[in-house]
Amino acid sequence: RARARRPARVPAGRRVTRLVVAALAAWAASAGVLLAAGSLPLLVVLVGCVMAAAAVAGVVRWRRPSTVGWTDLGVLAAVVLLAGGAAVWRVQPLISGPVHEAAGSFVRAGIVTSSDPRVVDGRTSGSRRTEDSWAVEADLVRMVVAGDAVDVDVPVLVVSRDPGAGGALASTLPGTPMQVSGRLLHGDPRRGRAATLVVERAEAT
Numbered sequence: 001r002a003r004a005r006r007p008a009r010v011p012a013g014r015r016v017t018r019l020v021v022a023a024l025a026a027w028a029a030s031a032g033v034l035l036a037a038g039s040l041p042l043l044v045v046l047v048g049c050v051m052a053a054a055a056v057a058g059v060v061r062w063r064r065p066s067t068v069g070w071t072d073l074g075v076l077a078a079v080v081l082l083a084g085g086a087a088v089w090r091v092q093p094l095i096s097g098p099v100h101e102a103a104g105s106f107v108r109a110g111i112v113t114s115s116d117p118r119v120v121d122g123r124t125s126g127s128r129r130t131e132d133s134w135a136v137e138a139d140l141v142r143m144v145v146a147g148d149a150v151d152v153d154v155p156v157l158v159v160s161r162d163p164g165a166g167g168a169l170a171s172t173l174p175g176t177p178m179q180v181s182g183r184l185l186h187g188d189p190r191r192g193r194a195a196t197l198v199v200e201r202a203e204a205t
Contacts, residue, residue: 094189098150099140103195108181110142110205111158111197113172120159134166135159140195143184154194156187158202165202177205 094100115137140156142149158180160166165180172178182199 090192091189093154094187094192094194097152097154097194098145099143099152099154099156099184099194100186102143102145102184103186105145105184106182107184107197108144108179109140109184109197111138111140111156111178111180113138113158113174113176113178114155115174117170117172131161133159133161134169136169136172137193138178138197140197145184155192156195156197157193158197158199160199160202162200165199168202168204169199172204179203179205 113136117134117136120133120135136158138156138158140152140154142151158169160169180197180199180202182197185196185198187193187195
């Protein structure tokens with residue numbers, strides 16, 4: 001009777017290499033999406049990451065076909081696609097939508113603080129120095145722009161140099177609901193912020 005052939009075992013070193021390559025590919029795809037956020041269409045970046053990973057793996061397979069199989073290429077592409085897709089899903093709300101479109105406008109907003117307040121040192125230019133300001137991370141839940149109210153849910157940075165508004169920010173705790181008004185500016189999607197609110201008035205509710 002013919003004996004059944006056992007599937008060839010993958011050497012331990014090769015298994016570790018696969019894991020390392022997959023982890024590096026996932027990290028590179030996520031980093032590529034975050035670095036390109038706001039400057040290039042995210043779909044283009046995601047496709048570029050997949051193509052770059054496939055090209056690198058293809059070159060390795062061409063040079064050392066016994067090291068990289070077609071299954072490895074498929075797994076690598078899937079890892080890059082999933083990691084990049086997760087990054088796109090996280091970043092996309094921060095660079096599009098009503099908050100992004102309202103950048104530069106004066107708004108009245110409802111926020112819920114999500115961090116402890118901190119002091120931001122003022123800048124010195126020659127003999128002039130701007131005042132220190134208070135800043136707090138928050139979730140923007142509602143805003144009124146030119147009389148139109150919009151319900152949203154995005155992370156923002158709230159900053160104020162105004163003594164009254166700054167004092168109100170300084171006395172908050174994480175989870176404090178507030179009503180604020182001020183200028184809405186573009187945020188920093190690389191740091192997970194959809195906008196920066198420079199407020200002139202702030203009060204806990």
